[in-house]
Amino acid sequence: MSAPKIDPASYATQLAEKQQRLSELLAPFDAPAPELFDSPREHYRLRAEFRLWREGEQRHYAMFEAGDKHRPILIDDFPIASTRINALMPRLKAAWQASATLSFKLFQVEFLTTLAGDALITLCYHRPLDALWQAEAERLAEELDVSLVGRSRGQRLVIGRDHVIEKLEVAGRRFRYRQPEGAFTQPNGVVCEKMLNWAFEALGQRDDDLLELYCGNGNFTLPLATRVRQVLATEISKTSVNAALANLADNGVNNVSLVRLSAEELTEALNEVRPFRRLAGLDLKSYEFGSVFVDPPRAGMDPDTCELTRRFQRILYISCNPETLAANIAQLHDTHRVSRCALFDQFPYTHHMEAGVLLERR
Known part of the structure; x- marks a missing residue:
């Protein structure tokens, strides 16, 4: 069985249907009407994950339909993935087929690449990784010119770096991002760059402060920080917080305070429900917040956090789930109007889409 074929000829129709749905x-x-930001028709996805399926003495890249783990779709190439991933796939396959050390109990392969040309491969095993494996993996990483991570239960061996470097241009400035292995990153780099530029323009130049919830690795934080006096940003994932701190330092952005709190916890702190040690030394009352930026998970903002955003003059909202976006807007509609909205086609040939809205106080 071969991988499903994409149909670039149908792309415009699919995109129009998404625009209508939004x-x-x-x-x-x-x-x-939503502003429309399209995707490359092929080779747009910078991440890919494959299970391995064994037939005889050969292991093949495989994917499965949702809910079906018994009938693999065997993959030789993957047109939606970046050209770098497609170039690496056959070379990696040839390497594990030529090496019992690399292939023994290998069950999953993950690729992480960037528009800037960096690449990292994660090999996942159902066995401990030893010195022989590490020696083989070091040779492979050098041959493929990639960083490589080996994972098994209780083990994580890193050869090279445990992150890739991305470079994205926003309003003429190029920002440098560390994107860690195993952490969330935007999968469609071209569309991500369009999202950053839209958010930068929608926020505008401000003389007050910005609150950012769910900041991740600082994807939006870096460019938006150049538009305001100072930023208070929050993120709960320790890996993402560490990446964001590194990205702020790498880019010389020094007007951001980042705290490891969930959006719900920060809501409690701002409402003075209870104190948090992680906010020690930070004077929340010194901020003059005019805008809040949110990029929540698919579930959207919880009701209390949504209510918190009502305090702000401007709410800049990036959503990966338009249904929960609409539910959050319904809660805010009596005090805020939608002045701008946009559709970002991160996931061509699927029903998924990213949306952005700017809500301003009535």
Whole structure:
């Protein structure tokens, strides 16, 4: 069985259908027509994950339909993945087929690449990794010119770096991002760059402060920090917090305070429900917040956090789930109007889409 074929000829139709769907979801709020940001038709995905399927003495890249783990779709190439991933796939396969050390109990392969040309491969095993494996893996990493991570239960061996470097341009400035292995990053780099530029423009130049919830590795934090006096950013993932701190330092962005709190915890702190040790030394009352930026998970903002955002003059919201976005806007619609909205096609040939809205106080 071969991988499903994409159909670039149908792309415009699919994108128009998504635009119509977003317009319908936002129609109750008198939103303007969505600005449209399309994707490359092929080779747009910078991450890919494959299980390995064994037939005889050979292991093949494989994917499965949702809910079906018994009938693999065997993959030789993957047109939606970056050209770097497609170039690495056959070379990695040839390497594990030529080496019992590399292939023994190897069950999953993950690729992480960047528009800047960096690449990291993660090899996952159902066995301990020893010195022989490390020697073989070091030779492979050098041959493929990649960083490599070996994972097994209780083990994580890193050859090279445990992150890739991305470079994205926003309003003429190039920002440098460390993207850690195993942490969330935007999968479509071209569309991510369009999202950053849209958010940068939508926020505008401000003389007050920005609150950012769910900041991740600082993807939006870096460019948005150049538009305001100072930023208070929050993120709960320790890996993402460490990456964000490194990215702030690497880019010389020094007007951001980052705290490891969930959005719900920060809401409690701002409402003075209870104190948090992680906020010690930070004077929340010294901030003059005019805007809040949120990029929540698919579940959207919880009701209390949504209510918190009502305090701000401007709410800049990036969403990976337009249904929960619409539910959050419904809660805010009596005090805020949608002045701008956008569709970002991160996931061509699927029903998934990213959306952005700017809500301003009435």
